[in-house]
Amino acid sequence: MLGKISSMHPILGKISQQTRECADFIKNYSETKNFGKRLIKNVLSETDDTIKKFNDVFDKLMQSFRDNLICDVAIHVHYTEETLELSGMTYAEDAGLDPGKQCLEGTRTEIISHITEWIHSTGDNVPRVLWLSGPAGKGKSAIAHTIAKSFEDKGGLGSCYSFDRQREADGRHKKIFSTIARDLADRDPEMRGALADAVKTAPQLKTTKDIAQQWQKLLIGPLKKSSRSTGEPIVITIDALDESGGEETREDLLRILAGKHPNPAVPKITDLPGNFHFIVTSRPLDDIEDQFCGVQHIRQMSMDDIPRADAERDIRTYVSTELEGRNFQDREFAVLAEKAEGLFEWARLACRYIKKSHAGLSSMECYQAVVSSDSAKRSPLLHGTPFDCISEISLSDGTNTRHS
Numbered sequence: 001m002l003g004k005i006s007s008m009h010p011i012l013g014k015i016s017q018q019t020r021e022c023a024d025f026i027k028n029y030s031e032t033k034n035f036g037k038r039l040i041k042n043v044l045s046e047t048d049d050t051i052k053k054f055n056d057v058f059d060k061l062m063q064s065f066r067d068n069l070i071c072d073v074a075i076h077v078h079y080t081e082e083t084l085e086l087s088g089m090t091y092a093e094d095a096g097l098d099p100g101k102q103c104l105e106g107t108r109t110e111i112i113s114h115i116t117e118w119i120h121s122t123g124d125n126v127p128r129v130l131w132l133s134g135p136a137g138k139g140k141s142a143i144a145h146t147i148a149k150s151f152e153d154k155g156g157l158g159s160c161y162s163f164d165r166q167r168e169a170d171g172r173h174k175k176i177f178s179t180i181a182r183d184l185a186d187r188d189p190e191m192r193g194a195l196a197d198a199v200k201t202a203p204q205l206k207t208t209k210d211i212a213q214q215w216q217k218l219l220i221g222p223l224k225k226s227s228r229s230t231g232e233p234i235v236i237t238i239d240a241l242d243e244s245g246g247e248e249t250r251e252d253l254l255r256i257l258a259g260k261h262p263n264p265a266v267p268k269i270t271d272l273p274g275n276f277h278f279i280v281t282s283r284p285l286d287d288i289e290d291q292f293c294g295v296q297h298i299r300q301m302s303m304d305d306i307p308r309a310d311a312e313r314d315i316r317t318y319v320s321t322e323l324e325g326r327n328f329q330d331r332e333f334a335v336l337a338e339k340a341e342g343l344f345e346w347a348r349l350a351c352r353y354i355k356k357s358h359a360g361l362s363s364m365e366c367y368q369a370v371v372s373s374d375s376a377k378r379s380p381l382l383h384g385t386p387f388d389c390i391s392e393i394s395l396s397d398g399t400n401t402r403h404s
Contacts (some may be wrong), residue, residue: 009115022058034374051060085196089206091182092175094167097152097160101145104321107314108143111306115147118299119233119277127299128269128277129257131292133284134303137345140281147279151235158234158276159183165243173244173253177214178206180236181222194222212266215256220267223276236278241282254291270297303342318344322351326363335371 096140103112118130132140141162148160159180185192198217199206205217238257244250255261259268259278269278282288284302292298316337323333340347352365361369 020340046309051053085200086182086185086192086195089199090175090178090208091181092161092170092172092179095162095164095172095175095179096183097148098145098156098162099149101142102149103139103142103146104314104318107317108139108146110310111301112146114144114301115152115279116145119147119151119235122231122274124274126274127297128272129292129295129298130277131288131298131300132279132281132303133288133300135343136283137302137343139344140303141239142344144237144279144281148235148237151233154188156233156235157189158236160237160239161243162239163243165240167244168243171209172208173249174211176238176253177211178208178217181214181218184219184223184234188226190226191222197225198222211252212256212263216266220271223272231275234273235279236276237279237281239281240265240284241280241288247285247287250287258291258295260291260295306383308342312337312340315340315342315344315347319347319351322348323354323363326355328363332367336367339371 025158075367115130115132118126132143136142145160148157151157152160161172161176161180161182181191181195185195187363195218198221202217205213208214241250241253246252252261256266257269257278259270292300316333320328320330320333336350340350353370354363355368358366
């Protein structure tokens with residue numbers, strides 16, 4: 001038990017070291033068998049002094065041990081109380097960071113660099129929200145999860161929240177800010193204490209489905225009480241906002257993020273500490289554009305603005321990695337990259353089909369079937385499950401693999 005209390009480790013180490021030194025002294029002393037020789041060497045006087053020093057050191061170490069133990073017990077009791085207060089809070093399961101969705105290393109470097117530069121920007125005029133929009137299959141989620149993982153590794157990820165059209169029944173749009181608040185509390189002891197106080201004062205907040213209440217009482221309020229001006233950026237990603245359901249399901253969420261909520265008591269996103277940055281990804285649906293476009297604190301970036309040459313280069317890197325060891329040459333990788341027309345999801349499914357075992361077909365024959373298909377028939381693969389892939393090829397996909 002004591003070994004699990006990290007602050008006790010240095011003291012326990014010193015006690016252990018002092019015990020070893022004391023044991024060595026006793027051993028050496030016992031080996032001096034001739035009492036007369038000890039008298040001649042004045043060993044008795046030296047021994048008394050040494051024993052007194054050992055006693056003094058042990059007394060100080062044990063007092064330090066007791067003091068730290070009392071402090072640690074109090075801290076752990078307080079932590080347990082906070083844990084009990086936060087238990088039962090609404091939390092969306094399986095909606096967080098997915099490292100498997102990250103971009104392949106070496107791809108999407110330009111846009112990731114631009115977004116990272118924005119995150120580290122300071123000043124009152126820096127937009128708090130970055131909206132990354134683009135058609136399905138362009139790789140928005142991969143970029144969002146890559147940045148989220150990067151900041152998690154640096155200790156700067158506040159939360160990563162993902163919507164999924166296949167999980168609409170979970171009602172994730174009703175759990176978003178309570179989940180983000182819990183994620184922040186798990187990373188910051190001060191936020192944890194402030195959030196525990198909030199739900200202790202108003203227990204009904206634990207399960208409220210009113211996201212305006214979640215935003216105001218569980219997120220903004222506790223953050224104002226707890227946040228320190230460290231200057232270190234905190235990143236919160238909201239991925240695939242367009243997959244949250246119909247327009248009515250995300251209306252309140254869009255209003256909150258855009259600072260357009262009809263209730264003036266609902267805080268604006270600019271009320272957050274200046275080191276907080278939101279990254280939102282979605283397709284450019286009408287209701288999202290209506291709320292976000294022209295808002296001063298929202299910066300828009302479009303996947304369509306990525307130069308075609310850059311997209312083809314990254315897709316070529318991706319397919320060459322996925323198909324490595326299958327006797328394909330650079331020319332085949334180049335054709336696949338061109339056929340993808342900037343759609344990483346198309347490239348991912350094409351590689352999956354080529355790698356998959358098909359009766360009587362070699363990898364090269366599967367490749368030929370893919371590249372000879374009609375590009376006009378590619379779009380359905382991005383809109384349903386199972387995905388209808390190139391031409392007559394039918395693919396089904398239910399797994400998350402690394403892609404850009």
